[in-house]
Amino acid sequence: MRGIQLSFSNTQKLRLEKALAQLESLSSKLNSNATVIVADKIPVDEDAALKGHGTLEMGNDVVASVCGVVERVNKLVYVRPLRARYKPEIGDIIVGRVIEVAPKRWRLEINFSQDAVLMLSSMNLPDGIQRRRTAVDELNMRSIFVENDVICAEVRGFQHDGSLHLQARSQKYGKLERGKLLKIPPYLVKRRKQHFHHLDQYGVDLIFGCNGLIWVGEHVDVKDAMVEDQVNKSDPQNTHSSSLPGSSEEPTDTPLERRQYICRIANAITVFSALGFMVNLDSVMETVTLSLSLNLGVHEMLEAEFHVRVAEQEAERRSTSKRRK
Amino acid sequence: MEYVNPEGLRLDGRRPMEMRQLRTEIGVVSRADGSASFEMGNTKVIAAVYGPRSKVINRSASEMPNRTKVKKLVQNRSQQMNDQALVRCEYSMANFSTGDRRRKTKGDRRSTEISLVIRQTMEACILTHLMPRSQIDIYVQVLQADGGTRSACINAATLALADAGIPMRDLVTSCSAGYLNSTPLLDLNYLEDSAGGADVTVGILPKLDKVTLLQMDAKLPMDIFENVMQLAVEGCKAVESHIREILLENAQTLVIRQGYGS
Numbered sequence: 246m247r248g249i250q251l252s253f254s255n256t257q258k259l260r261l262e263k264a265l266a267q268l269e270s271l272s273s274k275l276n277s278n279a280t281v282i283v284a285d286k287i288p289v290d291e292d293a294a295l296k297g298h299g300t301l302e303m304g305n306d307v308v309a310s311v312c313g314v315v316e317r318v319n320k321l322v323y324v325r326p327l328r329a330r331y332k333p334e335i336g337d338i339i340v341g342r343v344i345e346v347a348p349k350r351w352r353l354e355i356n357f358s359q360d361a362v363l364m365l366s367s368m369n370l371p372d373g374i375q376r377r378r379t380a381v382d383e384l385n386m387r388s389i390f391v392e393n394d395v396i397c398a399e400v401r402g403f404q405h406d407g408s409l410h411l412q413a414r415s416q417k418y419g420k421l422e423r424g425k426l427l428k429i430p431p432y433l434v435k436r437r438k439q440h441f442h443h444l445d446q447y448g449v450d451l452i453f454g455c456n457g458l459i460w461v462g463e464h465v466d467v468k469d470a471m472v473e474d475q476v477n478k479s480d481p482q483n484t485h486s487s488s489l490p491g492s493s494e495e496p497t498d499t500p501l502e503r504r505q506y507i508c509r510i511a512n513a514i515t516v517f518s519a520l521g522f523m524v525n526l527d528s529v530m531e532t533v534t535l536s537l538s539l540n541l542g543v544h545e546m547l548e549a550e551f552h553v554r555v556a557e558q559e560a561e562r563r564s565t566s567k568r569r570k
Numbered sequence: 571m572e573y574v575n576p577e578g579l580r581l582d583g584r585r586p587m588e589m590r591q592l593r594t595e596i597g598v599v600s601r602a603d604g605s606a607s608f609e610m611g612n613t614k615v616i617a618a619v620y621g622p623r624s625k626v627i628n629r630s631a632s633e634m635p636n637r638t639k640v641k642k643l644v645q646n647r648s649q650q651m652n653d654q655a656l657v658r659c660e661y662s663m664a665n666f667s668t669g670d671r672r673r674k675t676k677g678d679r680r681s682t683e684i685s686l687v688i689r690q691t692m693e694a695c696i697l698t699h700l701m702p703r704s705q706i707d708i709y710v711q712v713l714q715a716d717g718g719t720r721s722a723c724i725n726a727a728t729l730a731l732a733d734a735g736i737p738m739r740d741l742v743t744s745c746s747a748g749y750l751n752s753t754p755l756l757d758l759n760y761l762e763d764s765a766g767g768a769d770v771t772v773g774i775l776p777k778l779d780k781v782t783l784l785q786m787d788a789k790l791p792m793d794i795f796e797n798v799m800q801l802a803v804e805g806c807k808a809v810e811s812h813i814r815e816i817l818l819e820n821a822q823t824l825v826i827r828q829g830y831g832s
Contacts, residue, residue: 310697312817312820314825359624520827
């Protein structure tokens, strides 16, 4: 099994197999012939079908060029790959790591086939003022993000030359601190309305980056840009020095309990992705609750027993949601 | 030496047209984008694919041994390649893979040649124009060598590429065949390989019915060569059906796990 290198006892193995078999029986009603692999012929009814991603015309046939599931939308036929690197779409919320500070831009590693670019001009400076970016701003870029910082941004689009541009035009984007970064396969994160989650009961922020990078960190209050603007207007001299993230009045250390919650949530996501299940807020929260109800320590969540429990829980969850339909 | 005995059996007990047992596992390297291990009898190969990822501009000297020599060429190449992905391949043999343990240098002639062969074969089937400004790295390592490592490496690389979700025209499959004791033999093992007879390695695109690789390191009469090659092509098709089965099975488990549609 991909990603799981654990020693299961015999009973655990049986239970896991049973849970997975249950999952299989749930999805067997789907048309299983929609699954294709490379160079499989895709049956197309009319000649006028539009051939989308993952397809290829070969003679008179349409064949798949990746392993995946055939999707049809009206006349469009495309193959959704089952395992692939992240493919950006405009408006995606992503988490990335700065790898280079270049003139007027930062270069970010975002698990795509090329590095993404965040221009200085396409982000709100932390002091939140709208103005032209001057040479001074450019010199101060390192005081905003430096190499290896983890930041959160939105996909703005592709430039003419094919490079990917990002933007961070809101206070909710920006540098992420005091938390844990997780890397899971990007195909396990679905695009949703909401990717930022504030888990009130744990005091934790959870960001599901569409590119498979997930941030679990201490909750930060997003400051109102308007209020901040007024503060800056009253004190125009030190727009840069005082209100930079990180250097501003840093609260005291994260309490131990909150750190444990961060690790607990992170481990829940790790277990989920190791089993190859789709990761979303409900399932992660359910897993965290399960671990709390079992009175497990944070490290015990990565053991074989918990993997089996999570698989059983997922099977249960899917079967109940099926019954409800 | 007698490679086919009077009963028509080879040294390891196979018939002349019989392949060795194939065993495949997908997803063996957890950090790679795609990976697979492929066994043909006692030959065992592991392949890992990283990418498509951003092109590494400052390559270290060890990664590009001929860089200084062909510096100008490479520059031109990288300029041309900006609209498509660059495929790189590294073949290596584990020290413990052969009968006599020996320390081989990383960039010896044999491994450079096989790296090139695998790279060219894979480049022919990857749709590189869909991934501009990126590179795909294929790392292949031989864990056990018992003849036919070249074919095994190509098969493993195909599986790893398909696992990584890299768009391809077709699955390349490869198999070797030889000619000993006036008999065409399919899928030579180490003993037969080192017997000095002809060794024909063929790589095909099965659905397109095209040959992407053909190597032979001895002389054979025309008519016999055609027979031997035909045999190798048959072998490739057998490998293909095995690979497709494994890939489909893998795809279906992934669909179930992701709970797609439920």
